[in-house]
Amino acid sequence: LGPSSLAAYDHPVTWADLGAINLGPVLRSQYASSGNLLEPVISEAAFNFTLQDGGSKIHPEFKIPSELLSSVHFWLRIYTEFTTHHVVFFDRKHPDIIYGVLDFRELAKKARNRAAYEITVEKKTKALLHNYQAAFKRLSRHAHKKTSDPFEKQILSAIRNTHHKHPIQEFSKNIGTQTGQRDNIIKGLLAAEIFFPKMEEIFSTLGVPAELTRLSLVESSFNLKAISYAGATGVWQFMPKSGAEYLMINSAFKIDERLSPLKSTVAAAKLLRRNHHILKTWPLAITSYNHGLRNLRNLAAQTTSALQGKYFAPCSKRNPLGWASRNYYAEFLAVLYAEKYRHLFYGEAPGPAAQPIAFFRLPHSETAYSIALRRGVSLFEFRFLNPDIRNIRQRLPRGFWVVLPEHENSGHLLAYEKAKLRDQSR
DSSP, X not given: OXXXXXXXXXXXXXXXXXXXXXXXXXXXXXXXXXXXXXXXXXXXXXXXXXXXXXXXXXXXXGOOOGGGHHHHHHHHHHHHTOOTTEEEEEESSOTTOEEEEEEOHXXXXXXXXXXXXXXXXXXXXXXXXXXXXXXXXXXXXXXXXXOOOHHHHHHHHHHHTSSOOOOHHHHHTOEEEEEOOHHXXXXXXXXXXXXXXXXXXXXXXXXXXXXXXXXXHHHHTTOTTOBOTTOOBTTTTBOHHHHHHHSOEETXXXXXXXXXXXXXXXXXXXXXXXXXXXXXXXXXXXXXXXXXXXXXXXXXXXXXXXXXXXXXXXTOSSOSSOHHHHHHHHHHHHHHHHHHTHHHHTOOOOOOOOXXXXXXXXXXXXXXXXXXXXXXXXXXXXXXXXXXXXXXXXXXXXXXXXXXXXXXXXXXXXXXXXHHOOOTTO
């Protein structure tokens, strides 16, 4: 679990990150076009319809509370409207306030390389942030003066349109930046749709709402190769310590189960279920995935209304939660709604249909290479389904579980759960 809810988004997801998916039909389609990835046209009506759940696609447990509407709307725009080539300047406590947006799409086309692009982005972002901060200082000294300064005008115009009433000094403390994620989410959904059916089955079997599988999109945009600067790994972004509690991380066997989308889903379900047992509500259990249990046990006695109004609402005061943790539940709701209403934001990908997948337990020590040959599975497909196995010629221990295509309902998934998840109260 990374130190930031966006820890795995350090770089845009590339098509190569999707491993062995057959991207031929996708890359030839409108879905993968630069227009769909980077030049969306989304109406305000689409946002309103989605936020109101106009199509009744969302379980009542995950309806958007009024206290979080502005936060969810902001994150919905981050996931659907703004791309990884946009930097949004906004108020961290009042996310309905957006001061401006830097658009680096043309720079991305012309930059010599990725390093040159990132240096320019960082330089221009810091320069614009400095200009906004300087304008705030001037406004703080002369709040009611007439101005022709463009930065002061942008600030005053943005604040004028919000229902929050604070002195200009209060707003000046909260300006921050956020990179968009639209293209990362579009690409990640291709891989996610292959795994989501089994992931939902795992969560449901373990008594966790299937909707929570979408937390993997918040954590990593479902980038199968996601590794953050802090070492959080895989689509569920387990750190080494938290991963070792539920998963095999063994350098001798060249195995890191944090990289397996399905095995790490089992671990995520167990962790969420345990935290829900302690914290009593799903909003708190979801927040704990980012924040851990510290400080949250004290909130378990709070009513849902109090949680949403006092602790998750961005403008709340004396909050024991940091900015990332306070926003995490709103991010989850935003990505859940974005995915449920993907036809309004991303379109439907002509990607491969989800194939049946099952767990198989090795009766004896064997290499991944020999397993793939014996089962008639291509090495590309085997690696895609089992990225936790880093060396296909290394012998795997007896009793190790591998993921293989399965065309019949063999019950191996349940066998895996029963065998490996006996400690369900953990």
